[in-house]
Amino acid sequence: MTGVTGQGSLISAAGLADELDGERPPVLLDVRWTPAGASRRDFLTAHLPGAVFLDLDTDLSGPPSRPAAAGRHPLPEPAALEKVWRAAGISGGTPVVVYDAGSSSIAARAWWLLRWSGHLDVRVLDGGLGAWQRAGLPTRSGPAELSEPGWMSVRPGAMPVADIDTVASAVDGRVTVLDARTPERFRGEVEPLDPIAGHIPGATNLPLTELLDADGSFLPSEEIRRRFDAVSSDRPLIASCGSGVTACHLVLAAALIESDVALYPGSFSGWIGAGNPVEVGDPASLPG
Secondary structure, rough: OOOOOOOOEOOOHHHOOOOOHOOOOOOOOOEEOOEEOHHHHHHOEEEOOEEOOOOOOOOOOOOOOOOOOHHOOOOHHHHHHHHHHHHHOOOOOOEEEOOOOOOOOOOOHHHHHHOOOOOOOEEEOOHHHOOOOOOOOOEEOOOOOOOOOOOOOOOOOOOOOOHHHHHHHHHOOOOOOEEEEHHHHHHHHOOOOOOOOEEOOOOOEOOOHHHHHOOEEEOOOOHHHHHHHOOOOOOOOOEEEEOOOOOHHHHOOOOOOOOOOEEOOHHHHHHHHHHOOOOOOOOEEOOH
């Protein structure tokens, strides 16, 4: 299945400022989050004018997984996700811009979910809130000013998804699984979130930070392409991470170079939740 093209997947702070002053301003979604939880307090302190806050754990994920093979951040049920989008003021043709603190690692999850829902007019603010503030653009404090509810209908399936059986074929070289986590987590040296350390057998490490400048904005497309070329082949590409969230960053980066990468929603937490074996060490990481 074809995913998305790179055109229109990102927007700069200056471009967004112009659109917010235009005739058809986009809905803004603030999805800041840390491993400690959603950054609602940070939102109340400073956010883009008109932004709506969404919580990764409760709005952009399903409830704690049963079975565990769905991972720590399972995909939401379509009906629940539809309520989230509508409450945020999103209708069928509404332009949407998503942002986080700066790396777009969480914003990419909302971008992916909207695309998966069948909503095409969604972009990520390149560099997030940090880019907006560095540009000297205004922020607001306090709770969101709620917009009128939208009427968007969720039609899931518009983005490619890989199941656990397809991911298992990475060990035989039939697919390439790209793991977006840090090299230390990939190698199994540290594991702050999951009960077992390591990675899916046969996976390749492509840390999402390798696709970003120091300020959190995406590298130029030719640099992104070089990094993907170093780990890709004629085999289908599948993005993974710890729980299926930051893996969306790899899908977004691939879209910027007109390449398709399927998402494994369960990712490493779902893999080990199903009782599968893991590898440790660094058999196939991205060259420096």
